Amino acid sequence: MLIGVIADDFTGASDIAVTLSKGLEGEGGLRTTQYLGVPSVQADASVEAGVIALKSRSLPVEEAVAQSLAACRWLQEQGCEQIIFKYCSTFDSTDEGNIGPVTDALAAHLEAQSVVMCPAFPAMGRTLYQGHLFVHDKPLNESGMQHHPLTPMTDADLRRVLARQSQNRVGHIAWQTVSAGSEAVQAALVAQAEEGRVLVIVDAISNDDLTIIGSACRGAVLVTGGSGIARALPHNFIADGRAQGQRAGVPQVSGAEAILVGSCSGATRGQIAEHEKQHPVLMIDVKEVLSGATGPQQLVDFIQAHQGQAPLVYSSGDPETVRQLQQEYGREKIAEALDTLFGQTARQLVAEGVRRLVVGGGETSGAVVSALDLDALTIGQEIDTGVPAMVSGGERPIALALKSGNFGGRDFFARALKTL
Numbered sequence: 001m002l003i004g005v006i007a008d009d010f011t012g013a014s015d016i017a018v019t020l021s022k023g024l025e026g027e028g029g030l031r032t033t034q035y036l037g038v039p040s041v042q043a044d045a046s047v048e049a050g051v052i053a054l055k056s057r058s059l060p061v062e063e064a065v066a067q068s069l070a071a072c073r074w075l076q077e078q079g080c081e082q083i084i085f086k087y088c089s090t091f092d093s094t095d096e097g098n099i100g101p102v103t104d105a106l107a108a109h110l111e112a113q114s115v116v117m118c119p120a121f122p123a124m125g126r127t128l129y130q131g132h133l134f135v136h137d138k139p140l141n142e143s144g145m146q147h148h149p150l151t152p153m154t155d156a157d158l159r160r161v162l163a164r165q166s167q168n169r170v171g172h173i174a175w176q177t178v179s180a181g182s183e184a185v186q187a188a189l190v191a192q193a194e195e196g197r198v199l200v201i202v203d204a205i206s207n208d209d210l211t212i213i214g215s216a217c218r219g220a221v222l223v224t225g226g227s228g229i230a231r232a233l234p235h236n237f238i239a240d241g242r243a244q245g246q247r248a249g250v251p252q253v254s255g256a257e258a259i260l261v262g263s264c265s266g267a268t269r270g271q272i273a274e275h276e277k278q279h280p281v282l283m284i285d286v287k288e289v290l291s292g293a294t295g296p297q298q299l300v301d302f303i304q305a306h307q308g309q310a311p312l313v314y315s316s317g318d319p320e321t322v323r324q325l326q327q328e329y330g331r332e333k334i335a336e337a338l339d340t341l342f343g344q345t346a347r348q349l350v351a352e353g354v355r356r357l358v359v360g361g362g363e364t365s366g367a368v369v370s371a372l373d374l375d376a377l378t379i380g381q382e383i384d385t386g387v388p389a390m391v392s393g394g395e396r397p398i399a400l401a402l403k404s405g406n407f408g409g410r411d412f413f414a415r416a417l418k419t420l
Ligand SMILES: Nc1ncnc2c1ncn2[C@@H]1O[C@H](COP(=O)(O)OP(=O)(O)O)[C@@H](O)[C@H]1O
Pocket: 149, 150, 262, 263, 264, 265, 286, 315, 316, 317, 321, 322, 325, 326, 334, 335, 336, 338, 339, 360, 361, 362, 363, 364, 365, 403, 404, 405, 406
């Protein structure tokens, strides 16, 4: 294994897995496998990039650090020369962490002197300029992310956000340096290290910038960012003749279907509204879940009664509904109850023969996939930017699409099921 990724959520893991397997246009990427948690066995020798999906974005800091270090050690045991810590392109975190503390711990473990931190994902409108993160034409804190149920983002200056989370000094490499090329970036990283600035926010506003940064990261033991940071990293190994470049295969699975959605993002709510125009949709009443009046059986019954019609169940609410519910019951209590509900529903559905599953939301995907006890997923065709079709191993494979809340076109849900 050449590149090892520690991803802080499941949708983020599949986003970077498809990026590594695609590589640069016309060249191809690495043979990539996504693992669900830290594997207890060795990886298959054919794997060139291994992505470990954790559900650590919203864990207490100590647990997130411990799990990330365990993942890092396993990846090192598999021979990885470069570790990537993948977080969200909208830098989803709280003032306590977990991006800063996890990067601090990985940098210390790997003895990295300066670490690139670049969540930019221009293909999805996330650009980083003068240390400030934008989502299309809005600063992060006006993009809708200020309403996120678990990790509300209220500051677009990532240097400030990171300084609140990290024990290390935070540095910055501005776009003007990036645009001067990879040697300029390398020299700037050395200069930052000499000043003791270990965590270095690096601007990027285009794929060309990411290619320059990727080239500057040749030989770096630790790189961090959104999936965009990985687009040019396979090239370093392919150019050295250490990998051949490959194209993603298309998984084919037939069987019953379900769509489970817990993301409350504006994009996802728009996709649900679009889906509802032509398909059966069930809204979950969160209060009834908390009182025990609604459980997995109702969800399973709905999905089974509408097989073949792309049935969707969702808990998603608008910012005002979420705010009121959280005020009344508490953020963690709701998230835990919904995670349990979606996890149990998915388990029952698979036991009853569902084989094609689409999930909306990172935490929600983590809850669903963890409940299914899958180990490794093969990466297939990209359905929409950052969302691949994936297939589990074993005699009864399951096809999955795990959609980040903010990703996908308006008709994503129906199209995803057709692709699986
Ligand atoms: N109606 C709701 N009210 C409050 N919280 C909700 C509601 N529906 C879902 N949630 C919670 O919101 C969070 C959404 O996070 P996630 O699944 O990661 O989506 P995203 O990909 O948009 O971040 C989950 O923790 C989920 O349990």
